[in-house]
Amino acid sequence: MxxxxxxxxxxxxxxxxxxxxxxxxxxxxxxxxxxxxxxxxxxxxxxxxxxxxxxxxxxxxxxxxxxxxxxxxxxxxxxxxxxxxxxxxxxxxxxxxxxxxxxxxxxxxxxxxxxxxxxxxxxxxxxxxxxxxxxxxxxxxxxxxxxxxxxxxxxxxxxxxxxxxxxxxxxxxxxxxTATNFLAWWEIRHDSRVEHSDLGAPVRLNMGGIPWDESKAPEGTLFRGISGKSVTEFVTRGRQKILEYYKEQYSDTVTRENFYSLNLPAMPQFRKxxxxxxxxxxxxxxxxxxxxxxxxxxxxxxxxxxxxxxxxxxxxxxxxxxxxxxxxxxxxxxxxxxxxxxxxxxxxxxxxxxxxxxxxxxxxxxxxxxxxxxxxxxxxxxxxxxxxxxxxxxxxxx
Ligand SMILES: Cc1cc2nc3c(=O)[nH]c(=O)nc-3n(C[C@H](O)[C@H](O)[C@H](O)COP(=O)(O)OP(=O)(O)OC[C@H]3O[C@@H](n4cnc5c(N)ncnc54)[C@H](O)[C@@H]3O)c2cc1C
The missing domain is CATH 3.50.50.60 (FAD/NAD(P)-binding domain)
Structure with missing residues (x-):
């Protein structure tokens, strides 16, 4: 020691x-x-x-x-x-x-x-x-x-x-x-089009997730978070979802200068x-x-x-x-x-x-x-x- x-x-x-x-x-x-x-x-x-x-x-x-x-x-x-x-x-x-x-x-x-x-x-x-x-x-x-x-x-x-x-x-x-968790993804987002928000415009919290019905959960979206691999998959797949969303949204009017991720969770979003x-x-x-x-x-x-x-x-x-x-x-x-x-x-x-x-x-x-x-x-x-x-x-x- x-x-x-x-x-x-x-x-x-x-x-x-x-x-x-x-x-x-x-x-x-x-x-x-x-x-x-x-x-x-x-x-x-x-x-x-x-x-x-x-x-x-x-x-x-x-x-x-x-x-x-x-x-x-x-x-x-x-x-x-x-x-x-x-x-x-x-x-x-x-x-x-x-x-x-x-x-x-x-x-x-x-x-x-x-x-x-x-x-x-x-x-x-x-x-x-x-x-x-x-x-x-x-x-x-x-x-x-x-x-x-x-x-x-x-x-x-x-x-x-x-x-x-x-x-x-x-x-x-x-x-x-243990218990089962559903894939979720959260971020704090900068969105210059937002005039009012709980966190003070142009910032707002954005959250997404797979619907909470275990019987209908798509394959690979249920996690227990009880192994290093499961935690890593859970957080990287969530972040991948966020990135895919930005890629879809970017256009002539929605650009990376006015619409982007400002902060991401630094611990996994497992409920249990x-x-x-x-x-x-x-x-x-x-x-x-x-x-x-x-x-x-x-x-x-x-x-x-x-x-x-x-x-x-x-x-x-x-x-x-x-x-x-x-x-x-x-x-x-x-x-x-x-x-x-x-x-x-x-x-x-x-x-x-x-x-x-x-x-x-x-x-x-x-x-x-x-x-x-x-x-x-x-x-x-x-x-x-x-x-x-x-x-x-x-x-x-x-
Ligand atoms: C996606 C999601 C949304 C939620 N939404 C809400 C909501 O809107 N409102 C609400 O009230 N609740 C919400 N909850 C629930 C709530 O946030 C948590 O359950 C609550 O904050 C748990 O507090 P805690 O102190 O028990 O544990 P935690 O917040 O998990 O704190 C545990 C701490 O222990 C530390 N720790 C862990 N292992 C070690 C170690 N080996 N050595 C040293 N430190 C360690 C961690 O880093 C952490 O800081 C949500 C939870 C999730 C996952």
Missing amino acids: DFSKNYDIAVVGAGIAGVAAAVQAAREGKKVVLIEKTIFPGGLATTGLVYVYLPICDGNGRQVSFGITEELLKLSIKYGPGNIPEHWKDNVNASEPARYRCIFSPAAYILALDEYLRENQVDVWYDTLVCDTEVENDRMTAVFVENESGRGKINAKCFVDASGTAILARRANIPCH IYSIDARYVLRDNENNKHFPDSIGLAPDWRKSGPVWEIPYDSLIPTSGPKGFIAAGRCTGADGDAWEVTRVIPVAGMTGQVAGLAASMAIDAGISPSELDVQTLQAKLRTLGFPLYLPEVGLEYDK
């Missing part, structure tokens, strides 16, 4: 979940390192050019998600374009159904997130790849990383897997599962790669259902009405070493539930909870898997989290 460092908590992946986990753990007084293989915070939300912070309300005028998730929503538009609906500016419960969401510039968000991490005294390591884990006596004790300083070991008392791909879990032989086999895997139709171990509420971004209680057990794997907790899109959810939990606001929520749970577990000398959920819930309430549907005026239907 070229170097070795000690922390209380190591968070792997500086996506939205990782940022939220690291900030919450730092606020609990823990010495935190946030390890990121790219040079940007935000993950898919920034590096992946995803630019819609989906709603934190139920679509019927009730805010359901709070805490760092709301801080991160406001931060996304702090230094760039985008707005939240007028009525949500002052009210927890707005008088109109316009959803509490916003559109943001990925680059402006990166600048704001860097500042946020600085202000919260998180030790960030960019350009650092987590390659492996050390497990001793049934406990995760370190991660091995590689960066320009060489190969090093980061020791910690607890680890948060916010990698989006459950890399930490897989390296520690924690059981995980791996997620953990959790002690509880949320599944279809489990919205508006009571979970005694709920750690917060998540709305359905696709339609108004359904709200999900998120069980703490969806962050904890069925087996594997102690000292580990998952956050963000690699937590346990499938099908419809996964559509709801994989998005930016819910990643922020599970991230904050994972950072808090890791801190509380360290204080108690135990693992997040052994934490008393009621003690965690009591602390979450002090942070302004509603935990059960009736607390925001909603009812159970299951």
Whole structure:
């Protein structure tokens, strides 16, 4: 090893979940390192050019998600374009159904997130790849990383897997599962003919993809993203589609000077790669259902009405070493539930909870898997989290 460092908590992946986990753990007084293989915070939300912070309300005028998730929503538009609906500016419960969401510039968000991490005294390591884990006596004790300083070991008392791909879990032989992805291609485009756009004319986001019906997908358009070859094919075929489009469009009036690609995603647009086999895997139709171990509420971004209680057990794997907790899109959810939990606001929520749970577990000398959920819930309430549907005026239907 070229170097070795000690922390209380190591968070792997500086996506939205990782940022939220690291900030919450730092606020609990823990010495935190946030390890990121790219040079940007935000993950898919920034590096992946995803630019819609989906709603934190139920679509019927009730805010359901709070805490760092709301801080991160406001931060996304702090230094760039985008707005939240007028009525949500002052009210927890707005008088109109316009959803509490916003559109943001990925680059402006990166600048704001860097500042946020600085202000919260998180030790960030960019350009650092987590390659492996050390497990001793049934406990995760370190991660091995590689960066320009060489190969090093980061020791910690607890680890948060916010990698989006459950890399930490897989390296520690924690059981995980995969899902199918459809070919997609995204870019930010310069188009001099655009007068108004969410990102500020003449720039706009352009996205394309194969229709989401697995039975009708043309051959070669389904990807799992679980091998180097599959990732390379997925990204190069997407970029090829974009190039073909420009070639078709160029004419006497549409030229490369006024119509071209301005920015491309620097991480693959896979919605799901791996997620953990959790002690509880949320599944279809489990919205508006009571979970005694709920750690917060998540709305359905696709339609108004359904709200999900998120069980703490969806962050904890069925087996594997102690000292580990998952956050963000690699937590346990499938099908419809996964559509709801994989998005930016819910990643922020599970991230904050994972950072808090890791801190509380360290204080108690135990693992997040052994934490008393009621003690965690009591602390979450002090942070302004509603935990059960009736607390925001909603009812159970299951
Ligand atoms: C095409 C597409 C469109 C989407 N549209 C929307 C949308 O409009 N609105 C919305 O809210 N959500 C949307 N989503 C979902 C959402 O963007 C993501 O699910 C969410 O941002 C995931 O956050 P995360 O923090 O869990 O993971 P990620 O964003 O994946 O972050 C994980 C981070 O970990 C890092 N990492 C991974 N492995 C390592 C390693 N070995 N070492 C160090 N670092 C590592 C990665 O570089 C990355 O920065 C979309 C997703 C896709 C794919």
